[in-house]
Amino acid sequence: MFKRIVDGFQVLVALAAAVTVVLLVTVSPTVAEVDTPDVSAGAELFASNCSGCHGPEGEGGLGPALAGGLESFEAVEDVARFVSSGVPGRMPGFETRMTPDQVNAVAQFIWTDLAGR
């Protein structure tokens, strides 16, 4: 009986592995829809696109901390350019996933609310 349960479970897990592979090649990133590019919209965009790596409060994680930082940037426009282009192999670029207004909104949120600049 136990053997049959394990056999059945292995079949289910094999199917789950196949589904995972299919999802890897079919699922596209989602982008939160916003109407106006302001800081609150930037917060929403940050939560859905950036917090996975930079932390919910910008405290860092897989990516570097943003809160109270960004010394290497001189202006919010630099942040927007960075968000847009990304860094190959390290951070995805968002120019194909967000409109320019959305990129500006999330950059503004990072610059003012998180970095306090």
Add this chain to the structure above:
Amino acid sequence: MTAATETTEGILWKALLLGGAVAVAAGVYGSVHDPAGQQTISLFFSNTLSFKAWTTTLILLFALFQLYSAMRMWGKMSFPRQLPSWFGDAHRLSGTLAFALSLPVAFHCLWAIGFEPDMSELRRFAHSLMGCLFYGAFAAKVTLVRSHGGPSWGLPVIGGVVFTALVAIWLSSSLWFFSNFGFPGI
């Protein structure tokens, strides 16, 4: 007509080639796929990273049972003295559970983050490499188990590679997470 029988070397090569293909496929996907940079599953954890750190820890516990039960079945340990009839199935179940739990973790690694090619980012680079090695070695191990007839040293060696890769994965992810974000970091 005579049925074709696979040689010991043939079975080993089949397992190694399949495992190599899986490892390379994971690495290529992680390199060419544009990382989504988004959270995926987090269950009752505060974020996906916390979910992954704890799930990988659970996988490591299952892997430790795999190691122990395999050593007992191969006669390298003597406890319990009498093997219960369900022991082999418990070994299979623990391995299956470990693999099942690894799927959402690997999905986030590959889909949202991708392969780190920069060797100066040693932790991320080693983690990427070990992740690919883990799935490649796992595929080779399953192929050997299912093929019946590989070399006697094949399973212990490839099983050891799977376990070693998993320990390296845990050290470069879960331990790093608990060290940097505090324990339990839920």
